[in-house]
Amino acid sequence: MGVGNLLKESLGLTRKHIIIIAPPVIVSFIVGGLSIVVIGMRMTAMEPDVMGKLGEGMPDLIYVKSVLSIVGWVFYGFAQGMVASMMVELEDKGQTSIGFGFGRANEMIISLMVSGFIIGALLLLGFTFMLFIIPGLIVAFIFIFTFVVIMFEKRGPIDAMKRSVQIVRSNLSDTFKLFAAIIGIGFFLMFFSVILSKLSLIGILSSMALTGAYMGYTYVVFVKAYQKFKEEGRGFPRG
Numbered sequence: 001m002g003v004g005n006l007l008k009e010s011l012g013l014t015r016k017h018i019i020i021i022a023p024p025v026i027v028s029f030i031v032g033g034l035s036i037v038v039i040g041m042r043m044t045a046m047e048p049d050v051m052g053k054l055g056e057g058m059p060d061l062i063y064v065k066s067v068l069s070i071v072g073w074v075f076y077g078f079a080q081g082m083v084a085s086m087m088v089e090l091e092d093k094g095q096t097s098i099g100f101g102f103g104r105a106n107e108m109i110i111s112l113m114v115s116g117f118i119i120g121a122l123l124l125l126g127f128t129f130m131l132f133i134i135p136g137l138i139v140a141f142i143f144i145f146t147f148v149v150i151m152f153e154k155r156g157p158i159d160a161m162k163r164s165v166q167i168v169r170s171n172l173s174d175t176f177k178l179f180a181a182i183i184g185i186g187f188f189l190m191f192f193s194v195i196l197s198k199l200s201l202i203g204i205l206s207s208m209a210l211t212g213a214y215m216g217y218t219y220v221v222f223v224k225a226y227q228k229f230k231e232e233g234r235g236f237p238r239g
Contacts, residue, residue, distance in 0.1 A: 003177045006228065010220045013090075014213075020086050021216025022098055023079040028212030031072040032204070038064060070120040076215060077116025080147040081105035083219040104151070111150045115157040119143050141179050142168050147219075148226045167226070170235030178225055182218050189214050 014021050085104035086096040105112060119139065126136030145164040149155055155163060168175050189210060196207040230236045 003174060003181060006178065006224055007181060007221060010217060010224050013087075013224075014217050014220055017090060017096065019098065020083060020090065020096065020220065021213055023082040023086075023101060024076060024215040024219065025209055025212030027072075027075045027079045028208045028215065029205075031068070031075060032208040032211075034071075035065075035068050036204075038068060066124055069124050070117060073120025073123065074113045074116040077112045077119070077147055078105055078109065079215070080219045080222075081108055081112045081151050083216060084148055084151040084223050087220065087223050108150050108154065111155070111157050111160065112147060115146050115150060115160060118157060118161070119146065137183070141176070144168065144175065144179060144222060145226055148222050152226065167229060167235040171225075171229050174229075175225070178221065182221060186214060186218075 082098070082101035082105040086098075086101040088104075089096040089100050122139045122143075123136050126134075126139050143161050143164050145167050146157075146160045149160040149163045149167070150157075153160070153163065193207045193210050196203040196210065
């Protein structure tokens, strides 16, 4: 599998059918808005002019941000299920809709959201509490196909996570290259996202849109990779 070609194919697909990345963009606005409101309320309740009280409020603020992070992954998990469903309809009919994606993802809503919760918690542990980025990257890498497996193979959360590990192991080299490229693109876009969020309300909204579009593009890449691996029979039973 040519990783570069797959990335280009995925980009071409998202540019031609931009509606396919609408679910994660919508989720990005929902999660971003929720974060602004909740964290803003929490910051207002703190006393910035009294260092003692500010220090006492920091653990609560960290807790709130942690919860929001996991909630975000629950919603993004559902959005990824929608993208996978919309890609199937797009291949079958040449067009798709948000309604179709929502309906199909809703059939697996429990598995998608439970998986999102588990993976979100593991990522939070790996990226934040362990104060070291490598564990978080490992979690993201080995469970990269979890939501795709849920939609395409109709598996439960734990079974889908195990299946993702199996697919990654069977396609380790290509998956690693793909994952490294996605992470590289993510860090590049994160730089612009941070700058945009510092500008104004328009900048914040643009940052949310950019984050959602990036997430949507990665979902398309994951689905395309899964389909390629299945065609080549790597990590999939023959026949």
